[in-house]
Amino acid sequence: MSLKMDGLFRTGRTLLTNLTNRVGWCQKEQRCIRFYCSLHAKRNRLSRHFQSVNLRTDVTALEEIKCKSQRLMLLAGLISPANPGCYYYMPYTLRAMEKLIKVIDKEMHAIGGQKVNMPTLNSAALWRASGRWDLIGSELLRLRDRHGQEYCLGPTHEEAITNLIASQGCLSYKQLPVLLYQVTRKFRDEPKPCFGLLRGREFYMKDLYTFDATQEAALQTYDLVCSAYCKVFRNLGLPFVKVRAAAGNIGGTLSHEFQLPAEIGEDMLLMCQGCDFSANMEMMDSKEGQCPVCQGKLMEKKGIEVGHTFLLGTKYSSVFKANVRNSQNELALAEMGCYGLGVSRILAAAIEVLSPEDAIRWPNLIAPYQICLIPPKKGSKEDKGAVLLEDLYDCIAEAVPDIQEELVLDDRTDLTIGKRLKDANKLGYPYVIICGKKILDEPPLFEIQNQSTEPQEWCDHS
Numbered sequence: 504m505s506l507k508m509d510g511l512f513r514t515g516r517t518l519l520t521n522l523t524n525r526v527g528w529c530q531k532e533q534r535c536i537r538f539y540c541s542l543h544a545k546r547n548r549l550s551r552h553f554q555s556v557n558l559r560t561d562v563t564a565l566e567e568i569k570c571k572s573q574r575l576m577l578l579a580g581l582i583s584p585a586n587p588g589c590y591y592y593m594p595y596t597l598r599a600m601e602k603l604i605k606v607i608d609k610e611m612h613a614i615g616g617q618k619v620n621m622p623t624l625n626s627a628a629l630w631r632a633s634g635r636w637d638l639i640g641s642e643l644l645r646l647r648d649r650h651g652q653e654y655c656l657g658p659t660h661e662e663a664i665t666n667l668i669a670s671q672g673c674l675s676y677k678q679l680p681v682l683l684y685q686v687t688r689k690f691r692d693e694p695k696p697c698f699g700l701l702r703g704r705e706f707y708m709k710d711l712y713t714f715d716a717t718q719e720a721a722l723q724t725y726d727l728v729c730s731a732y733c734k735v736f737r738n739l740g741l742p743f744v745k746v747r748a749a750a751g752n753i754g755g756t757l758s759h760e761f762q763l764p765a766e767i768g769e770d771m772l773l774m775c776q777g778c779d780f781s782a783n784m785e786m787m788d789s790k791e792g793q794c795p796v797c798q799g800k801l802m803e804k805k806g807i808e809v810g811h812t813f814l815l816g817t818k819y820s821s822v823f824k825a826n827v828r829n830s831q832n833e834l835a836l837a838e839m840g841c842y843g844l845g846v847s848r849i850l851a852a853a854i855e856v857l858s859p860e861d862a863i864r865w866p867n868l869i870a871p872y873q874i875c876l877i878p879p880k881k882g883s884k885e886d887k888g889a890v891l892l893e894d895l896y897d898c899i900a901e902a903v904p905d906i907q908e909e910l911v912l913d914d915r916t917d918l919t920i921g922k923r924l925k926d927a928n929k930l931g932y933p934y935v936i937i938c939g940k941k942i943l944d945e946p947p948l949f950e951i952q953n954q955s956t957e958p959q960e961w962c963d964h965s
C-alpha cells in the first residue's frame with residue numbers, strides 16, 4: 504500500500520492486490536472480511552464517541568462569541584462550560600492535551616528535567632514565609648480546613664518546591680543542575696475570566712524549577728530551558744516571539760515571555776524593526792517608541808503569553824534555606840530559576856493562531872486524531888465501496904501500528920458524505936480519506952484530503 508498524502512486521489516489497486524490473499528467471504532456477516540484480521544471489531548467508530556457531532560446543541564448563541572478559539576472549541580464540543588472560568592475538557596481536548604504534554608516532556612527530559620507532582624493545597628505558612636500570602640491579593644484562592652488551618656490552591660509552586668529541596672538536606676554539586684517540573688492543574692481567582700481556555704480560573708500549567716550552585720551556572724541553565732521552550736514551539740509549528748518581560752510578583756533579575764502574536768492577545772509587545780530586540784510594553788520605562796539597543800523604530804503587536812521564564816537568584820532559597828554544596832565542599836544558597844508553560848492556554852492559543860474563522864486547525868503533532876475515514880452513505884451507489892474503506896482502515900492500522908490509535912471511522916452512514924466531511928473539516932483532522940464517486944472507477948480510488956496546517960508527508964508505507 505502506498506499512501507502518499509500530497510495527491511488528491513490514490514489508487515486502491517495496490518491495496519487490493521495486497522489484500523487478495525487475505526480477503527474472504529464471510530457467510531455469517533454476508534460480506535468480505537479479512538481472514539487474519541481481528542481488528543475490525545476494534546475499529547474506532549465515530550458514532551460511539553462522546554462528542555458534539557453526536558450531541559448537537561443550539562449553536563446560534565455560540566456564534567456571537569468574539570474570541571475565535573473559544574467559539575470554535577465550544578461549537579465543536581471540545582469544551583463545555585461549568586463555572587465562570589472553568590470548563591469540562593471533552594475527550595478530544597484531553598487527547599490533544601496529553602499529546603501536548605508528551606511534546607513538552609520530550610524537551611524537558613532532553614535537558615535533564617525530572618517530573619514530580621506537588622500538592623495543590625499549599626499551606627499559608629509557606630506563603631507567609633515568602634511574603635507572598637499578603638503580596639498577592641484576591642487572585643490567590645484561599646481556604647480553611649476543618650482545623651482552621653489556612654491554605655491556598657497553588658497558582659505556582661516556588662515556595663513548595665524550595666521547601667521540598669530544603670527538607671531533603673543539601674544538594675550535592677554532582678547532582679546539579681537539578682531540574683524538577685510538574686504538569687498540574689493551577690488556580691487563579693481571575694476577576695474576569697474570559698476567552699475560554701485562554702484566561703480561566705482553573706488551568707493546566709507546566710512549571711519547572713531549577714537549582715544551581717552559582718549565578719553563572721544558573722544563567723546557563725536559564726538559557727538551556729529557554730532553548731528547550733523554543734524547540735517546543737517550533738515542533739508545534741507555532742509562530743512565537745521571545746520577549747523581555749517584567750518579573751512581577753514572582754521576582755528575580757531576568758525574565759522573558761514566550762508570546763504568540765494574535766489580535767485577541769492581552770499583552771502589548773514592542774518589536775524592533777532594526778534588530779531582534781522585543782519586549783513586553785509593561786517593562787518599558789517610557790512609550791517613546793524607540794529601541795533601547797539600536798534606536799530603531801518599535802512596532803506594536805498584541806500577543807498571547809504562553810510561557811514565562813524567571814532567573815530567581817536566591818529569593819526563595821534564602822527564605823527556606825535550600826542549600827547546595829559546591830565542589831570545594833562549601834555550602835551556598837541554591838541559585839534558582841522558575842519556568843512556566845501554560846499547557847491548556849497553548850492548546851487554545853494554537854487554535855486561535857492557526858485556524859480560519861469557521862474551522863479548527865491544530866498543530867499536526869497534537870491533533871486529537873490524525874485520520875478520519877468517511878465511508879459512503881448507506882444505500883448510495885458507492886455503498887459497495889464501504890468494505891474497501893474498512894479494509895483500508897485495517898490495513899493502515901496493521902501496517903503502521905503507531906497510527907492505529909489515530910484513526911476514526913465516521914460510520915454515521917445515514918448522513919451524506921458532504922455533511923460528514925463538513926464535520927471533519929470543522930474538527931480539523933490532518934487527513935480525511937473519503938470513499939466517494941471515484942470508488943466506482945477502475946481502479947477504485949479513495950479521495951485523500953490534507954487539512955493539515957503544514958505540508959507534511961508523514962505516512963508513506965509500501
Ligand SMILES: [Zn+2]
Binds near residue numbers: 776778795798799
Ligand atoms: Zn533595535
